[in-house]
Amino acid sequence: MITLHDGLERASQFDELAATLQLRRYEWAFLLALDGRTSAREIGKSLGLDDTTVLTMADFFLEQQLIVARSYTLSEYTRLFNVKNEMAPASAAVTSNGSLAPARTGASSISFSLKRKPTTASTPAPTTGPSLKLKPIMDFVIRHSGGGTTGQIAAYRVLLKIPRPLLQAMKIESINFIDDNFELPNQEAYHAIVEGIKSVLNVTYQPA
């Protein structure tokens, strides 16, 4: 499963497989633009391709073993994407007296990593992500698009933006009859919906 945010690169057997392929012009352009760093969406955008085309194409290439989704170590990630280690209180932290502590530098982030106990690396951190309940999200969509039939159409358009396997995994029968307690299966589904809302309504989903 590939997302639009993945950095993709050509698989080791790419040259061998590519020799036997007949692809469309934009498909070759996409494959040859992969650098393992730029996201699938950014590459697609640079070629004038919409998100659905990019996802469908990338899924197909993945299935054909032409590409792989690149994964990174923490240090690769921070170096390649020029980001600070968010697991450390990098930008600001609340001190014991409640005031904001000054932002740490990049160097401090590295020292934080080194200080971690080896055992904590394999222990998953407790997740305090957003609520996965679907009803408030769809209510947000319907409310923000004017309610009624317009709202239903907006909800439908948001669903069309979600990759099919994720949508199927949600096991929803009908959006109109979602149970208040129905929860999305995972964070990936949540983020896909939030991204869909952004794309369709041009607003960022704000949980109530």
Next chain:
Amino acid sequence: MKLLIVDDSTLIRRAIERFANKFQFDEIRSANNGANALKEFKNFLPDVVTMDITMPEMDGLTCVEAILREKPEVQILVISALADKSTAVEAIKRGASGFLLKPFTEETLITSLEELFEE
């Protein structure tokens, strides 16, 4: 006077036949696609043809041209649900004598056929 009805739907072919009975055609035959219509046309040589557009094997507009090559004086009424103006214009350009939009009623079909005969 002989009538050939061309439509891929049995429902529509039967409806046109029922409604057209008012005109007391000597014989009415039908075909379910453009290719069959062309074969039937060559044997039957009708005076009037009603022609659907969206059909398998050969579409109605291609069939209109082929029929007119066989018998230029035949009157062809294109009956289609394709509601954009360009479709009607294209039908007339290819040589159809009239265009009737689906869904039609007995009244609208009779009016369209009468207009065809007046010409």
Next chain:
Amino acid sequence: MTEKDLKVFIDIICHYFEKTTSHAPELKEPVIELNQFRLLDYTGFIKISGNNQGWVYISMPKGMLLDVLNCMGESLSDRSILLDSVGEIVSIITSNAREHFGAQFQISVPVTSAGKENTPISHEMPRFLLPFTWREHQAYVGIALLA
């Protein structure tokens, strides 16, 4: 798909039944459906391409189709004419929409099915359902777009 696009379909459905049967249908609140299909006895599907890609379909109970045929003066009532009719109805409704969507709105010949299981549309594809009642019968028009 916008509300204007949807209204086009609603108007066409109403016009179709009013013109061919002299009875207007009553539209209900739309439903977005996923996974399990809500199909009735006879369904006609049309594949659409162009700017909008996907399927339009109409699903009706047998009793409704028989009543529609009766209103149109059709005396046949076998399975073959029922399949043919549901295909022709969806074909007319979708083709009429070209007046709004333009010539780039391409449509296929209809695919028909009897029963509640057979569909050419993937179950994963979300469907926008327009339930409606015509006389005492309930039916659906569905729109399933690729994106």
